[in-house]
Structure formats: structure tokens, C-alpha cells
Amino acid sequence: MRIYIPRPLRWTAALVVTFLPLSASAVTFSLDNINLGDVNALVDEFSANSQYDTVTPASSLGGLGGFELGLAAGQTKAPETLALVKKNAPGTTLKGDLYHAGALARLGLPYGLTGEFLYIPKVKISEAHLKRWGVGLQWTLTDHLLDELPLHLAFKGYYTKTAIDYSQTIQNSSTLNIPVSATIALESGIWGGMAIASYKLLVFEPFVGIGWAKAKGTLNVDAAGNATIFNTTVFAQGTKSITSSPSSSQLMAGMDVRLAFFSLGADYLRGFGKTSYNGRVSFRF
Numbered sequence: 001m002r003i004y005i006p007r008p009l010r011w012t013a014a015l016v017v018t019f020l021p022l023s024a025s026a027v028t029f030s031l032d033n034i035n036l037g038d039v040n041a042l043v044d045e046f047s048a049n050s051q052y053d054t055v056t057p058a059s060s061l062g063g064l065g066g067f068e069l070g071l072a073a074g075q076t077k078a079p080e081t082l083a084l085v086k087k088n089a090p091g092t093t094l095k096g097d098l099y100h101a102g103a104l105a106r107l108g109l110p111y112g113l114t115g116e117f118l119y120i121p122k123v124k125i126s127e128a129h130l131k132r133w134g135v136g137l138q139w140t141l142t143d144h145l146l147d148e149l150p151l152h153l154a155f156k157g158y159y160t161k162t163a164i165d166y167s168q169t170i171q172n173s174s175t176l177n178i179p180v181s182a183t184i185a186l187e188s189g190i191w192g193g194m195a196i197a198s199y200k201l202l203v204f205e206p207f208v209g210i211g212w213a214k215a216k217g218t219l220n221v222d223a224a225g226n227a228t229i230f231n232t233t234v235f236a237q238g239t240k241s242i243t244s245s246p247s248s249s250q251l252m253a254g255m256d257v258r259l260a261f262f263s264l265g266a267d268y269l270r271g272f273g274k275t276s277y278n279g280r281v282s283f284r285f
Contacts, residue, residue, distance in 0.1 A: 050160060052118065056207075057207040057254075057256045058198040061106060063110060068283065070103075073101035074099070074100055075276065078097065104117070104280065111144060134160030156196060156211075160190050167181065207256065217245075218241060230242065254278075262282075263280075
């Protein structure tokens with residue numbers, strides 16, 4: 001089945017690829033001798049970097065017909081991922097940061113509801129392929145309930161999925177030290193919810209949020225025979241896939257600035273034991 005993506009969103013997604021950090025093009029990413037603790041660490045940091053975040057406040061788009069198009073992007077510190085890569089590739093140019101980005105579309109609906117969509121098509125960045133999508137639904141209850149309050153209150157539910165794969169050569173005891181070409185893939189699906197509060201002051205709208213998220217991340221090896229990157233003294237010979245399912249509370253604090261139809265946002269998001277810093281640029285009508 002072919003999914004139709006509106007032309008403005010396709011153009012926005014293309015800009016996301018353009019603005020991904022150029023340093024990613026030089027990264028040497030390689031893993032080997034992975035144990036269960038390593039899988040958990042990789043999934044935690046990948047999930048932290050893949051959290052759903054539109055960098056938007058609790059206020060709605062004003063009901064049916066309001067919409068927003070833009071870009072959301074950010075970075076997450078990933079020291080454990082860097083340490084694992086350095087064990088197998090000491091000369092890596094990876095600096096310990098993971099990056100994320102997505103085209104953003106939001107649509108105003110009746111009763112204070114706002115539908116959201118984050119998307120980046122499958123793109124090639126040097127030796128890796130990356131894709132991401134996410135959907136969310138926000139209910140601003142102060143649009144129709146508790147409207148006497150001086151601030152906006154909202155609840156948001158979401159699901160997002162991010163996948164990355166890259167090619168590497170495996171040469172270890174599982175291959176009898178013979179070089180074997182492999183494709184390594186890491187994907188994470190995350191669902192969760194968040195309560196958000198914000199307060200409008202002229203063109204500024206600071207916001208805070210607290211939530212909970214559940215992730216399911218899988219590290220997979222696609223290679224001939226028993227070739228694997230997993231530690232053969234920990235896992236069965238020829239193990240190709242390991243899954244980790246962490247959960248986490250979330251804390252968020254940020255600022256939205258709106259100038260006519262143009263809007264900027266930035267926030268801090270803490271989840272899965274790591275901190276992400278995120279930004280957004282968008283047009284809101």
C-alpha cells in the first residue's frame with residue numbers, strides 16, 4: 001500500500017535531511033562482542049534520542065482548520081554508545097551525540113483536540129539509513145473545561161518508531177575470523193503520554209510537562225551463517241536478534257515564541273536516563 005504524503009510535508013522532510021548534522025557523514029559505526037548489558041544501554045540511548053517531541057506548548061491551534069508545518073530536531077548525549085563503538089572502532093569520528101529530526105505537521109480539531117504527525121523518509125546518511133515516523137493526539141482541556149484557569153492544560157498520547165541500519169564487516173570467533181559482510185539494524189518503537197501546562201505572555205509561552213514512556217528496541221544482525229556481533233559466551237551460537245523493553249518517566253521544560261504566523265520553540269527533555277535538547281521552527285495558522 002502506498003501512503004500519500006502531502007507535497008508541503010515532503011518538502012519539509014527533504015529540508016530535515018539537509019539540516020541533519022554534517023558530522024554524521026564521517027561517522028564510523030561498528031559494534032562487536034555485545035552482551036545483554038550493552039544491548040540495554042544501546043536501546044536506552046537510542047530510545048532517549050527517539051522520544052516523541054514536537055516542542056510545542058499546551059495551547060491548541062484554535063479548533064478546526066488551524067494547522068502548523070515545520071521542522072523539529074535535536075541531539076542526545078550517548079556516552080555508552082560511543083564507548084561501545086570505540087571498543088571495535090577506536091578511530092571512530094563519532095563524538096558521543098545522537099541526532100534526530102523530523103518534518104512536523106499539526107492539525108486543529110474540534111473540542112480542543114490537535115492531531116500531530118512527525119515524519120522523516122528513509123534517507124541515506126553516509127554509511128547509514130535512517131527513517132522515523134510518529135503520531136500524537138493532544139487534548140487541551142482548558143479550551144472547553146476549566147477555561148477560567150489563567151493557563152493552558154493538555155494531555156498528549158503518542159506512538160513513534162525510529163529505525164537505523166548500517167553495513168559493517170564481522171570478523172570474530174563466530175565467523176572463524178573470516179570477514180563476513182553484515183547489515184546491523186537498530187529500531188525502537190515508543191508509546192506514552194504526557195501532561196503539559198503552559199502560560200501565554202505576549203508572544204512567549206513557556207511550558208512544562210511530565211509523562212511516562214515505554215519502548216521496545218531491537219538490535220538485529222543480518223549476516224550469513226552464524227556470523228554475529230553478540231557475545232557467544234552469553235548468547236546462543238548464531239544469535240541474530242536481541243530485544244530490550246525499557247520504560248521511563250519523562251520531564252520536559254521549554255519555550256514557544258510566536259511572531260505572527262512564524263513560530264520558534266526549544267525544550268529540554270529528560271527520559272530513559274538521558275537528556276535531549278530540541279528545537280523547532282514552524283509556520284502556524
